[in-house]
Each structure stands twice: as structure tokens, then as C-alpha cells.
Amino acid sequence: MSSTYLRHLPAVLVILLGLFSQSTLANMSLDRMIVYFNPGKTPRQDIVVTNPDRENLYLQTEVYKVVNPGTEKEERIRITDPALLKLLATPQRAILPPNSRKTIRLVSLETPKDKESVYRVTFKPVTGDLQAKQNAIKILVAYQALVFIRPNKPEYNVAAQAAKETITFTNSGNINVVLRNGQYCTSGQSESCTSLATGSRIYAGESWSMKLPKGALKGKGFIQFGLFDGLNEETRKFPL
Incomplete structure (x- = not known):
């Protein structure tokens, strides 16, 4: 599968902590990976995150603006300045107890004029220092949802x-x-x-x-x- 095609898809990111002999997995799931904001509809969309593990899930969300999407010049720029944020993800940090769910709300603050805006929202588990009596590896699986904010009179041709x-x-x-x-x-x-x-x-x-x-x-x-x-x-x- 080409790298160009992969850029079109929601992403799954795997982060490894430590070089050890045993492994533990910090897992989660999202109820959807692609979100569309259509003109004339509510500017709010929800993504439900589920923690199926027996440990607390410490979740962090990050918003990235996608520039030149789907091309060799594609860039994903993290937006941190509140004055520049056109897509909000709240809460930005959350704790999910074992076998629980949490709703992350996405709020669009724009209606693009020329063409749709494209974002990626990262749902990333975070952890503190890894402590264990035996050697272990902590695997953190993060997800990126693909978000489209559409202009008035959306049309492909x-x-x-x-x-x-x-x-x-x-x-x-x-x-x-x-x-x-x-x-x-x-x-x-x-x-x-x-x-x-x-x-x-x-x-x-x-x-x-x-x-x-x-x-x-x-x-x-x-x-x-x-x-x-x-x-x-x-x-x-x-x-x-």
C-alpha cells in the first residue's frame, strides 16, 4: 500500500516505552474515526472513547490542521494558540476508569469559504513512570480521527x-x-x-x-x- 494512500486514512499510532522482556497494553477504542461537519447542521459532534482495560486510562487529545491534504506536501500542524483554534476537542484531558466510556466533544468554530477544512484529532493515552518488579514494556496505542469541516454548497466534481x-x-x-x-x-x-x-x-x-x-x-x-x-x-x- 502506497504512502500516498495511507495519508488519506485515519491513523493508528503505537508508542513503545522501555526495552523490556514482558509487555502490557494500554488499549482503547473509538466509536468512529471519520467526522463530517456539514453546513446548516449542528457544529458539535461527539466521539465516544471506551477503556476496556483493568487500569485507568489517562487520555489526552490534540488537534492538528492538515495543510495540502493527500499530497506529497501534506503537513499536519498542531494548533495550540487559542486565537487560532477553529476546531475544539473537549475535554483535552480525561481519566477513564476501567471498563468505562467518555464522550469527547468536537466543536467547529468556522464555515470555510472556498473549500473544506481538514483536521486530524489525536486521541493519545499517556502514562507516568513505569514501575514493575519485573522487566516490562508498556505499549500505548493512539488513534487519529479524520475531521472534515465543509463550506456552504459542498460539492465534488x-x-x-x-x-x-x-x-x-x-x-x-x-x-x-x-x-x-x-x-x-x-x-x-x-x-x-x-x-x-x-x-x-x-x-x-x-x-x-x-x-x-x-x-x-x-x-x-x-x-x-x-x-x-x-x-x-x-x-x-x-x-x-
Whole structure:
């Protein structure tokens, strides 16, 4: 799986403390990893964090603004200045007793004008000094939720251009869209289609290219994808 594709996904981060012979796992789970703020809807969204362990979970949240999302120049900039915060995560710190849940509220303070804003919110377990009679390793598993704040009149607009052995999809809209459930079809009959094992999220103003299936010829057949905007999915055919 390419590094470009991985940048499109929510992340799981593993932090190791110590170099020891035995291991313990500080675990947690989130009820969702992708959050959409849509215009005209409530500016508040909740993520429920669960601690299934037998020990307290000490949780810290961090908000990162994603610049140039989905590109080689992508940056994730942690926002700490209250004057610059457009996405709040509260509480920033929490203690979850064993087998308990905690709601972390995300609050959007903006409505983007040109295109959607993209954030990543890290849910990170923290710990003090590790103490044990025997050698041990503490594994902390952190998660990053992907957050989209959408402008008024959100719309994706995907076009495709085939050239030689590749086809390039460009999204000239103002929100991201996920290309999934892909097929290559030689005709309009369903039995002429074969499934594609690839797909991608295309951010606003960005492009994504894939190799044409073996045997595909320009001018014959089409590539078909489901285009998912976070709420709805439509099927679109892209002639070769």
C-alpha cells in the first residue's frame, strides 16, 4: 500500500516505552474515526472513547490542521494558540476508569469559504513512570480521527482522463470524495465487468491516477466507481 494512500486514512499510532522482556497494553477504542461537519447542521459532534482495560486510562487529545491534504506536501500542524483554534476537542484531558466510556466533544468554530477544512484529532493515552518488579514494556496505542469541516454548497466534481496505461481522476469541487467499489467494464452488461482492487479519497483540487486493468484499451469500455461524499454514494461511469 502506497504512502500516498495511507495519508488519506485515519491513523493508528503505537508508542513503545522501555526495552523490556514482558509487555502490557494500554488499549482503547473509538466509536468512529471519520467526522463530517456539514453546513446548516449542528457544529458539535461527539466521539465516544471506551477503556476496556483493568487500569485507568489517562487520555489526552490534540488537534492538528492538515495543510495540502493527500499530497506529497501534506503537513499536519498542531494548533495550540487559542486565537487560532477553529476546531475544539473537549475535554483535552480525561481519566477513564476501567471498563468505562467518555464522550469527547468536537466543536467547529468556522464555515470555510472556498473549500473544506481538514483536521486530524489525536486521541493519545499517556502514562507516568513505569514501575514493575519485573522487566516490562508498556505499549500505548493512539488513534487519529479524520475531521472534515465543509463550506456552504459542498460539492465534488470528478472528471477522468485516460492516457496510455493510466487513468487520472481530478476533483475540481470544494469537498473530498471517496472512489470505491470500482469496476472495469467492456460493455454496459454487468457480466462484462470485473472488480478493481483499488480506489482512493480525492481531496478538493487534487488528482489521483491508477493503472488501467490489463487488456483495457483507450476508446473501449469504461471504469466505474461509487463516489461517496460521506453521506451519499452515486455510481459514475468514466469512458476510456
